Amino acid sequence: xxxxxxxxxVLHYDGSSCNGCDIEVLACLTPVYDAxxxxxxxxxxxxxxxxFLITGGINSQNEETVRQLYEQMxxxxxxxxxxxxxxxxxxxxxxxxxxxxxxxxxxxxxxxxGCAARPQAIIDGLAQGIEIFQxxxxxxxxxxKNEKSAKGVSA
Amino acid sequence: xxxxxxxxxxxxxxxxPEPIHLDLVIEDERVMEAIPSIGFIHRGLESLVEKRxxxxxxxxxxxxxxICSFGHGMGYCExxxxxxxxxxxxxxxxxxxxxxxxSRMHSHLLWLGLLxxxxxxxxxxxxxxxxxxxxxxxxEMTCGGRVIFSVNTIGGVLKDMTSEHMQIxxxxxxxxxxxxxTIQKTFFEDYTVLSRxxxxxxxxxxxxxxxxxxxxxxxxxxxxxxxRKLGYAAYPMIDFEPVVSEDCDSYARCYVRLMEIYQSIxxxxxxxxxxxxxxxxVTPVKGNPNGEAFVxxxxxxxxxxxxxxxxxxxxxxxxxxxxxxxxxxxGLCEMLKNTELSDVGLLxxxxxxxISCTER
Ligand code: SF4
Numbered sequence: 001x002x003x004x005x006x007x008x009x010v011l012h013y014d015g016s017s018c019n020g021c022d023i024e025v026l027a028c029l030t031p032v033y034d035a036x037x038x039x040x041x042x043x044x045x046x047x048x049x050x051x052f053l054i055t056g057g058i059n060s061q062n063e064e065t066v067r068q069l070y071e072q073m074x075x076x077x078x079x080x081x082x083x084x085x086x087x088x089x090x091x092x093x094x095x096x097x098x099x100x101x102x103x104x105x106x107x108x109x110x111x112x113x114g115c116a117a118r119p120q121a122i123i124d125g126l127a128q129g130i131e132i133f134q135x136x137x138x139x140x141x142x143x144x145k146n147e148k149s150a151k152g153v154s155a
Numbered sequence: 156x157x158x159x160x161x162x163x164x165x166x167x168x169x170x171x172p173e174p175i176h177l178d179l180v181i182e183d184e185r186v187m188e189a190i191p192s193i194g195f196i197h198r199g200l201e202s203l204v205e206k207r208x209x210x211x212x213x214x215x216x217x218x219x220x221x222i223c224s225f226g227h228g229m230g231y232c233e234x235x236x237x238x239x240x241x242x243x244x245x246x247x248x249x250x251x252x253x254x255x256x257x258s259r260m261h262s263h264l265l266w267l268g269l270l271x272x273x274x275x276x277x278x279x280x281x282x283x284x285x286x287x288x289x290x291x292x293x294x295e296m297t298c299g300g301r302v303i304f305s306v307n308t309i310g311g312v313l314k315d316m317t318s319e320h321m322q323i324x325x326x327x328x329x330x331x332x333x334x335x336x337t338i339q340k341t342f343f344e345d346y347t348v349l350s351r352x353x354x355x356x357x358x359x360x361x362x363x364x365x366x367x368x369x370x371x372x373x374x375x376x377x378x379x380x381x382x383r384k385l386g387y388a389a390y391p392m393i394d395f396e397p398v399v400s401e402d403c404d405s406y407a408r409c410y411v412r413l414m415e416i417y418q419s420i421x422x423x424x425x426x427x428x429x430x431x432x433x434x435x436x437v438t439p440v441k442g443n444p445n446g447e448a449f450v451x452x453x454x455x456x457x458x459x460x461x462x463x464x465x466x467x468x469x470x471x472x473x474x475x476x477x478x479x480x481x482x483x484x485x486g487l488c489e490m491l492k493n494t495e496l497s498d499v500g501l502l503x504x505x506x507x508x509x510i511s512c513t514e515r
Contacts, residue, residue, distance in 0.1 A: 013174075014174055014196070014511075017196070017511060018224075019221035019222050020220075020221020020224065020303050022173070023222060026284070027291075030268075030281055030284035030285065031281050031284065044168065059196070062166070062174065091218050095200060095202060097197050097198055116221055116301065116302045116303055
């Protein structure tokens, strides 16, 4: 886990996006933008993912799916919302079936604006996500350490 | 008879770029039936006509789908132009054709990549997407957006292409043609690829007609439907024939789409050669629309249908989009019957599903 910063695994889920942001997310992973040089790998398995990258807003049908995926991910975890749809609901905010951005269901750490969000912006969002991830990991470790030493004293 | 069980497939699945859920009824390793359930991306876009006026709707309709966004914007604009009964300037027609074919190229290259990813050929996937970036660069150069262009307006287009732009487009077309020839060999001749595609997912011609499938999916089974032949934009002035294959399998679908990229290159060349030099790009429309109209277009995935009804108010009364994937899902479920479970992911990809179009 020491080098996690160099290899965050990403889980991508398409909420109710128009696909514009999805294909830009995929474009990030392909040769021209090549997010893999930062060690970022796209995985299909929530249990192996560190960063949850979600495009599109939340509707009544996918709400439960998004929550489940989030809960299946091991802690610590970071959520990156890509595109204005995922940030606020975007152009579809007033549609009857859209509840709003991703933060209506799960806590979001990084918001990447744009319609469609450009690959550069998405990679930047991921890079910020990694920082947050590292902070959380450090916190978690410090807590564990404190707990251990507290136990040591009482014993 | 083997033991029957039901496997839920999706909405989140490694091979699926988009959420669709299928319940697969399997017996041993064979799929007996596939029951789709959709609605994961339903937004209710059509209902926005109550809140946005007809001009603003252009930008909303474009966001039906990010891959064929240009086509959706154009379909809506053509529908409104029919209601207003205006003829757009010739140059605008040609520009629309060029942009439309560019987006078809990027859509097909994207699909070839996803197909390669579907059968586990990572390198080929990356090659297709690398070529695709060249098309995206052209789109960015001419309209400023990579995937969502927003250059359509009711009555014409908002941006022009300079002659330098066209030179660059022509040059890039040559490059893309060369590179495609290299990867084409792998798609058409590689032993591993062929063993994954040949004879897999047979969809006979009769079934296609029965279920009303459209686009490359239908053309790969020998049904020569191509809405471009209806003659919208500048297509009547361009010489082309639909690409058709009689093989009916996954290989044929791959063949048809790959050949259509060459066809698009050819159409772009013809359009650039024939484009008239005018300065007017928009025929202005006055007042509020009144009446109803529909338009059919050939999107990269097949026939799309646009309908609008207006009653003299800024807000339309009704707007409807019927997208190609919607027509093809029935075909997909038929095709999945009696196939191997391990082929399901690949077969879903071969119809080139675009779920966000379908559910809007
Ligand atoms: S932000 Fe724009 S491009 Fe992205 S999913 Fe939403 S509408 Fe599509």
